[in-house]
Amino acid sequence: MKRVLVTGATGFVGRHCLLPLIERGYEVHALSRAAGRPLSVPGVQWHGLDLLRDTGRLESLLADLRCSHLLHLAWFTEPGKYWTAPENLQWVSGSLRLVDAFAGTEGRRLVVAGSCAEVDWASSVVSDGMVLSCPRTLYGWSKLSLYLVLAAYASRVSLSLGWGRLFFMYGPHEHPARLVPNVATALLKKSPAPCSHGRQVRDFLFVHDVADALTALLDSTVEGPVNIVSGQTHTVAQVVHQIASLLRGEHLIRWGAVPTSPDEPVQLVGEARRLREEIHWSPRFSLAEGIAQTVSWWQEQLQPKAA
Amino acid sequence: MKRVLVTGATGFVGRHCLLPLIERGYEVHALSRAAGRPLSVPGVQWHGLDLLRDTGRLESLLADLRCSHLLHLAWFTEPGKYWTAPENLQWVSGSLRLVDAFAGTEGRRLVVAGSCAEVDWASSVVSDGMVLSCPRTLYGWSKLSLYLVLAAYASRVSLSLGWGRLFFMYGPHEHPARLVPNVATALLKKSPAPCSHGRQVRDFLFVHDVADALTALLDSTVEGPVNIVSGQTHTVAQVVHQIASLLRGEHLIRWGAVPTSPDEPVQLVGEARRLREEIHWSPRFSLAEGIAQTVSWWQEQLQPKAA
Numbered sequence: 001m002k003r004v005l006v007t008g009a010t011g012f013v014g015r016h017c018l019l020p021l022i023e024r025g026y027e028v029h030a031l032s033r034a035a036g037r038p039l040s041v042p043g044v045q046w047h048g049l050d051l052l053r054d055t056g057r058l059e060s061l062l063a064d065l066r067c068s069h070l071l072h073l074a075w076f077t078e079p080g081k082y083w084t085a086p087e088n089l090q091w092v093s094g095s096l097r098l099v100d101a102f103a104g105t106e107g108r109r110l111v112v113a114g115s116c117a118e119v120d121w122a123s124s125v126v127s128d129g130m131v132l133s134c135p136r137t138l139y140g141w142s143k144l145s146l147y148l149v150l151a152a153y154a155s156r157v158s159l160s161l162g163w164g165r166l167f168f169m170y171g172p173h174e175h176p177a178r179l180v181p182n183v184a185t186a187l188l189k190k191s192p193a194p195c196s197h198g199r200q201v202r203d204f205l206f207v208h209d210v211a212d213a214l215t216a217l218l219d220s221t222v223e224g225p226v227n228i229v230s231g232q233t234h235t236v237a238q239v240v241h242q243i244a245s246l247l248r249g250e251h252l253i254r255w256g257a258v259p260t261s262p263d264e265p266v267q268l269v270g271e272a273r274r275l276r277e278e279i280h281w282s283p284r285f286s287l288a289e290g291i292a293q294t295v296s297w298w299q300e301q302l303q304p305k306a307a
Numbered sequence: 308m309k310r311v312l313v314t315g316a317t318g319f320v321g322r323h324c325l326l327p328l329i330e331r332g333y334e335v336h337a338l339s340r341a342a343g344r345p346l347s348v349p350g351v352q353w354h355g356l357d358l359l360r361d362t363g364r365l366e367s368l369l370a371d372l373r374c375s376h377l378l379h380l381a382w383f384t385e386p387g388k389y390w391t392a393p394e395n396l397q398w399v400s401g402s403l404r405l406v407d408a409f410a411g412t413e414g415r416r417l418v419v420a421g422s423c424a425e426v427d428w429a430s431s432v433v434s435d436g437m438v439l440s441c442p443r444t445l446y447g448w449s450k451l452s453l454y455l456v457l458a459a460y461a462s463r464v465s466l467s468l469g470w471g472r473l474f475f476m477y478g479p480h481e482h483p484a485r486l487v488p489n490v491a492t493a494l495l496k497k498s499p500a501p502c503s504h505g506r507q508v509r510d511f512l513f514v515h516d517v518a519d520a521l522t523a524l525l526d527s528t529v530e531g532p533v534n535i536v537s538g539q540t541h542t543v544a545q546v547v548h549q550i551a552s553l554l555r556g557e558h559l560i561r562w563g564a565v566p567t568s569p570d571e572p573v574q575l576v577g578e579a580r581r582l583r584e585e586i587h588w589s590p591r592f593s594l595a596e597g598i599a600q601t602v603s604w605w606q607e608q609l610q611p612k613a614a
Contacts, residue, residue, distance in 0.1 A: 055362075089407050089460050096400035100393070132439045141459035145452040152448035153396050 003027040004218070005065060007051055007098070008073030010038045012173055013113065013166070016211035017071060018044050024219055029065055031074070052094040062101045070102045070110035071218055079177040083117070088142040095146055103157050110154075111218040114165035114225060118144040121265035126165075128227050128274040136263060151224065162217045163225040167270055170239075171207030171290065172297040180291070183240055184298040187249035194257035198237030201267040203229040206290030209283040216281045222274065230283045231272030242291040310334040311525070312372060314358055314405070315380030317345045319480055320420065320473070323518035324378060325351050331526055336372055338381070359401040369408045377409045377417035378525055386484040390424070395449040402453055410464050417461075418525040421472035421532060425451040428572035433472075435534050435581040443570060458531065469524045470532040474577055477546075478514030478597065479604040487598070490547055491605040494556035501564035505544030508574040510536040513597030516590040523588045529581065537590045538579030549598040 004021055008014040009030035018041040021028045028044045035048035049057050051074055072095060076087040095112070102110060117140035119126050120133040131148070135141050147163050154161035170180040186193035205213075205228065213228045237255075244250045275281050285293070311328055315321040316337035325348040328335045335351045342355035356364050358381055379402060383394040402419070409417060424447035426433050427440040438455070442448050454470050461468035477487040493500035512520075512535065520535045544562075551557045582588050592600070 084463055086407070086410070086460065086464050089403050089456065092456055093400045093403035093407070096396050096403075100396050100400070103393070132441070134439070135459075138459045138463045142456050145456035148455070149396065149399055149449050149452035152442075152445040153393065156391055156445045157393050 003067045004069035005067045006030045006071045014073045016207050020215040059101045062105050066106040068108050072112045079175050083137040083139045088138050092142045092146050103159050109160040111162040114163045115143045116167045126270040164214045164228045167229050168202045168204045169207050169210050183243050184295050187247040192252050192254050194254045196258045196260045200236045203269040205230045206285040216279050220279050222278050226274045227270035229270045229272050233269045246295050310374045311376035312374045313337045313378045321380045323514050327522040366408045369412050373413040375415050379419045386482050390444040390446045395445050399449045399453050410466050416467040418469040421470045422450045423474045433577040471521045471535045474536050475509045475511045476514050476517050490550050491602050494554040499559050501561045503565045503567045507543045510576040512537045513592040527586050529585050533581045534577030536577040536579050540576045553602050
């Protein structure tokens with residue numbers, strides 16, 4: 001019996017993982033700060049508690065459930081703040097307590113969300129195996145440190161640890177302040193969409209693919225860092241054009257209106273080697289398909305609800 | 308007013324830091340798991356709580372005291388176990404909570420005990436600045452990860468962080484299972500003293516000097532890792548000879564009776580550059596003086612107490 005606890009289950013990535021986990025035969029237990037059933041995914045059992053504050057209740061829950069698997073996605077992710085927020089420290093500490101409690105029950109296999117922010121952005125392509133590196137932000141150092149200590153701990157207590165390193169994601173339910181929602185909602189309202197120069201090269205992955213890759217990683221025995229990427233690179237401008245051409249809004253894009261930081265890397269992409277060769281996973285959605293679904297979703301959100 | 312909280316204050320290093328802190332003009336608050344006054348150092352105020360378990364009380368204490376300084380020495384250090392003990396994870400997590408709570412009050416300056424175990428032992432001399440490295444043990448990875456995340460956090464919240472990297476220490480109150488106590492007590496009892504081959508090159512520092520260097524570091528504004536070392540190197544055999552010649556016990560040393568691990572580095576020493584040039588500190592005790600004091604102390608311990 002595969003029984004998984006999902007943290008961050010109502011978040012952008014977490015909410016999309018629930019159905020794929022059910023489909024892979026997991027009994028799914030989801031954490032949420034709110035009580036009740038925040039999302040109506042059939043078969044998911046919800047547990048309302050605050051991972052950072054309700055530490056006693058978290059330990060009791062883990063002791064009761066004796067989950068075989070843990071998918072740990074929860075973190076402080078407020079756009080514009082999470083890079084430097086002191087809260088990062090609490091998330092490292094809370095994540096360590098969570099994993100320690102998980103290992104103390106029947107826990108065997110866990111996957112934790114890493115980030116492309118945990119590596120040195122000076123490298124042209126982030127290899128899966130790149131570990132000892134110099135992140136630029138407190139968020140990056142926090143994720144890196146968490147990985148280093150968990151990897152040593154996991155090998156000591158015979159826990160199997162996969163580290164799903166997330167890059168650039170888009171899709172339904174993304175925070176409205178981020179690139180794709182920002183441009184899509186502006187154009188849907190026929191308003192100007194301020195953008196940066198758009199020449200940044202990134203690996204964009206549709207959130208349904210991100211969720212599917214993470215659950216495939218969880219379901220495997222692959223250990224250590226695995227880049228969760230499409231293996232395709234696009235410029236920010238290509239993504240914006242894709243949205244604009246669907247919504248006939250090219251004339252509303254204000255290139256260069258948003259300044260870029262000199263710290264921001266020109267290229268930030270990751271190799272998809274382990275995902276392809278060891279997990280035998282590849283994306284189901286092209287950029288065009290993903291953007292089309294995302295734009296439709298935002299279109300629905302902006303439509304006045306029928307009475 | 309300089310007010311310091313000392314964790315691990317009853318431990319091998321911590322207990323020797325209390326008087327030097329008083330002498331440097333600190334109001335000294337010491338944590339101890341036991342209630343009462345575990346050590347009778349004049350001027351020290353004791354607070355009985357468990358750093359890992361009494362988290363609410365720790366936060367209240369920090370809020371009450373509003374310490375300007377923190378000297379964080381507490382860790383799981385049971386000989387033979389601490390290298391690989393799963394408890395290391397709890398100490399990383401507990402240390403993060405402690406520092407976060409300290410920063411949330413009036414905290415300005417902290418020094419945390421690092422270790423020569425947090426760096427790659429393949430290098431011949433550990434430089435102060437060596438950071439991104441490959442430790443060999445869970446203990447080493449735990450200390451390294453703690454440093455990485457705390458350094459990023461400290462610079463974000465304007466906290467001044469010194470990292471005192473401890474090497475090989477000896478002196479009164481050392482755990483009896485360790486090298487110097489082991490040899491000294493065997494020879495004092497006229498028993499054979501099993502030793503390894505003795506050719507390992509190390510930097511040994513008398514614990515009074517370790518404590519003095521740590522308090523000098525705390526009292527400075529020097530940030531980042533600082534090796535707490537003598538800058539002199541000795542072989543294990545030289546240390547053993549020093550004890551044996553004081554106790555006329557050369558004939559009782561059993562060289563080669565204790566196997567060494569193939570993992571154990573031949574040489575593990577650190578440069579003393581920052582300690583000398585930035586903190587203007589040098590040891591007060593030679594190896595001969597330190598060993599003489601240590602042997603006398605063990606002699607007293609083994610004497611039958613007067614009625």
